[in-house]
């Protein structure tokens with residue numbers, strides 16, 4: 001079981017970001033549009049130049065090649081890219097239970113990517129990420145394109161997977177009701193720093 005630790009991280013306008021996320025813990029991140037939430041996730045995923053240190057357990061981010069780091073510390077961006085023709089080709093292994101929990105029928109693996117709605121893409125991008133068995137998750141507004149009922153379904157699935165797999169998770173969220181439901185802790189970006197919000 002591994003924690004995800006940020007020490008003195010600086011990216012864009014943000015500086016002196018310290019955060020430790022425990023195994024199986026969901027930390028929600030909020031802040032105004034343009035505050036730097038996505039850039040912080042991208043820095044943790046080693047997709048953007050940044051200062052400071054990021055560690056997964058005892059492994060320093062800069063001690064492993066970027067692609068290997070991102071296989072362990074997996075970012076699911078708000079808008080996902082798809083490169084094969086069918087959904088199934090994107091999954092590293094079959095995920096029948098996950099796909100059912102996310103509201104898909106058994107034949108979704110044969111679906112053409114070109115037919116997917118934005119909400120279907122968003123849910124399938126989560127299944128795709130989890131099929132690679134990451135050890136930490138960076139979720140950028142994972143339910144932004146979903147209606148309320150589907151949002152609840154996806155939240156419940158993510159919470160159970162994160163708990164079962166002991167993944168530390170950093171989850172960008174805007175809606176207060178969602179943060180109340182899923183967050184172990186909640187931080188908001190204010191004046192270029194992380195401030196813990198305690199309800």
Ligand SMILES: Nc1ncnc2c1ncn2[C@@H]1O[C@H](COP(=O)(O)OP(=O)(O)OP(=O)(O)O)[C@@H](O)[C@H]1O
Nearest residue numbers: 012013031032033034035036037038039040048172
């Ligand atoms: N590669 C880059 N170089 C310079 N500035 C950038 C780069 N990427 C993003 N920015 C700027 O950094 C700021 C933070 O962007 P970011 O995408 O992290 O915002 P955000 O908090 O996720 O916003 P939103 O809630 O609107 O998605 C924005 O002003 C954006 O224009």
